[in-house]
Amino acid sequence: MNVSAIPAFDDNYIWVIDNQHDCIVVDPGQAPGVLEFIAQHQLRLAAILITHHHGDHTGGVRDILAQHECPVYGPENSRFDGITHPVHEGNTVHIDALALEFAVLECPGHTLDHIAFYAQPWLFCGDTLFSAGCGRMFEGQPAQFLASLDKLAALPAETEVYCAHEYTAANLSFANAVEPDNQAIHQHQAWVARKRQHDQMTLPSRLALELEINPFLRTRVNSVKQAAQAHAEHALTSPTDVFASLRAWKDNF
Template structure:
């Protein structure tokens, strides 16, 4: 199987999982139908499944049009998203039709309460929960929830490939440098990201090993990150959850 990034809107990636049989594929979080249909027509592929991580329209907007054409099942959170045919909960395992692929379902509330991720070693489709060098805004969850979701990802193998849904890496790195100006890995990765973007290429997937080195939201346990958060908040902070909450608020206004 192979993965391809289909661009949508200004900075979304719709991940296409190609069965490599020349016939079938699945897509993750299709917010727009046109770029997906263009790719499928160009490569003469049949859409066998749609995977949805959460309810935001830039991840679900193409469901109706794609299902109307292909009649494929739609796997997603156990809530009221229109068009979901298979409603999933934490711990479920799904077999993707026509693909040699089983995916574990991981609940990861924080960005939204209904957010789930799909995992099959070494792939993690994490929607807007984890970004390269960052994480999603906390629209619905609580800091403890969101922090726990990220910690759950950290328990996966370090060579896990992180397929998030937005090209936010450069902006996230700018914030990460404000938090840890002495982190030399940030400078090194920023140079790589700049070259990729100059070539109009994605900076994804990342890896959990890399994120452990550059992502402040995965580094809340470190004294350097805690110190930076305390200086920004102008108050003392306790456990890593408080540090995470401070970082998220800081990033929201960065």
């Protein structure tokens, strides 16, 4: 089984899972690259998975469906009206052509309709969890977003994190500002710098690494709490307060 990235827009990745015969496309914000990939590799499109309604994740669906008929799985409470098979937490998405089953995880925060698709060891998490960061909080509340991140953090350590944007270098700069003494951040920054110097992607990440470098997964770590408090200039009494402070800090970083 292969997982490939199709670059889109300035920094999006559209993920394609294939077995050399059939494929699944995750969050196709644009159609041309997907259609070219399917044609080039002579694949049959078995399904489209949508994590949330934003246009850079859904904008290519209709043009793809004009050439390839398949089900579109996505959140049942989504504003995007192109979903043919709405799903919610507890559902399992069966893609028989690839012998794959995805657990649906609701993870509101970036948007209220956000879900992730998990088929061990792959996590397709859209804009909820990034390498060394998380999405902006457009629609959710801090407690809600932190609960979503905690849910993803509880997956097995070997989970491969397929997020939807190449934000790793910028996220690590912020993570380093939060935890300047974190050697795992420094080591990963050096690796990411080498990758980006050659225009190579830094994804997927691994959850075990994220638990060491991602401040939004480390709200209960004392060094992260102290940094968030210093930035907020007042006491933070809960992980939710720490998350909210970090998110506000990152928004203006």
